[in-house]
Structure formats: C-alpha cells, structure tokens
Amino acid sequence: MVLGLVGFASAVMSEQGIVSPVASAELGVIGFLSVIFLIIDVVVISRTWKMYSAVKNGDIATLKSLNSLGWAIVALIFSGVIPGVLLLIAHGRIEDLPSPQA
Numbered sequence: 129m130v131l132g133l134v135g136f137a138s139a140v141m142s143e144q145g146i147v148s149p150v151a152s153a154e155l156g157v158i159g160f161l162s163v164i165f166l167i168i169d170v171v172v173i174s175r176t177w178k179m180y181s182a183v184k185n186g187d188i189a190t191l192k193s194l195n196s197l198g199w200a201i202v203a204l205i206f207s208g209v210i211p212g213v214l215l216l217i218a219h220g221r222i223e224d225l226p227s228p229q230a
Contacts, residue, residue: 168206175199176215188228195222 175194182191200219204212 165206168202172199172203172207188225191222195219
C-alpha cells in the first residue's frame with residue numbers, strides 16, 4: 129500500500145519534472161506489484177478468517193475443506209513468514225483431527 133502511494137507520488141513528481149521518467153516508471157512497477165501482493169494478502173486473510181470462524185463454530189468439515197498446504201505456502205510467500213508458518217503448523221494439526229461423522 130505504501131509502495132503504491134510512493135509510485136503515485138513519483139508519477140506526480142515526474143510530471144512536474146522533479147524526478148526522471150525512468151525512476152518514475154520503476155516506482156510505478158513497484159507500486160503495481162505491491163497492489164498485487166495486497167490483493168493476494170487480502171484473499172489469504174479472508175480464507176484464514178473463514179478457518180477461524182469454522183473453529184469457533186466447531187465446524188470440522190468446513191475447517192478441513194479450507195485446510196490447504198498450497199494456501200499455507202502462498203501465505204508464506206505473500207503474507208509473510210509468521211502467518212505462513214502458523215498456517216503450515218495448523219495444517220498438520222487440522223489433518224490429525226478426526227473426520228466428522230455423517
């Protein structure tokens with residue numbers, strides 16, 4: 129988010145002749161990538177919140193359906209080390225839960 133604002137500010141400064149257009153383009157790419165990372169981060173947070181709600185409601189079937197090693201790795205890459213590692217740890221614990229009886 130901050131990098132997106134930096135990209136916008138650099139575009140304004142480039143338009144005013146304060147910064148070279150090349151530097152502005154580089155900061156624009158960084159700003160664009162930060163927006164992409166932000167969108168992925170919001171999706172990871174949303175999915176994690178759904179998992180939390182399933183735990184709170186005692187819905188093991190939903191929790192197991194939301195449990196994914198792939199999403200834990202995505203969180204590790206895009207959201208940071210702490211959320212990714214915690215989802216990796218939770219993945220193993222959720223897999224050990226007994227399946228709900230129909």
